[in-house]
Amino acid sequence: MDVVVIGCGAAKLNEPAKAKDLYTGQLFKLNLEYAEKFYPNTARFIFSAKYGFVETDEVLEPYNTRIGKPGSLTKPEIKMSAIHKGIIGARVILLAGRDYQKALRDCFAEFEVPFEGLQIGYRLQALNKALKEVQG
DSSP states (O other): OEEEEEEOOSOBOSSOEEHHHHBOOHHHHHHHHHHHHHOTTSEEEEEETTTEEEETTOEEOOOOOOTTSTTSOOHHHHHHHHHHHTOTTOEEEEESOHHHHHHHGGGOSEEEOTTTTOOHHHHHHHHHHHHHHHHO
């Protein structure tokens, strides 16, 4: 089974919202659009540093924590979240940075990271370019 996992973002609404709408940052929005365009028939999850793997339509309360920082999920909690969602051991396409790769790698059999190693500015450029090319 393949799944796309999109890393959450620091910029959020100040009220409960569906996960796909809660995160308002440009990188998150482009990652979500990229996942929708390039992996339209693949299950998509957002990885929240507080809530774990969430489906895009799950309603979340806003929070302020970052992966690997106090208040974020531990590796065992991350693994339990993957088990709970039935995605443990899946092949993952991860649209997130290095901190997410470190935190999530143990949950999955295979890991693909488009734009791996690119800093945020270059990742934004690469995402925009890929999306423009697919739109024709």
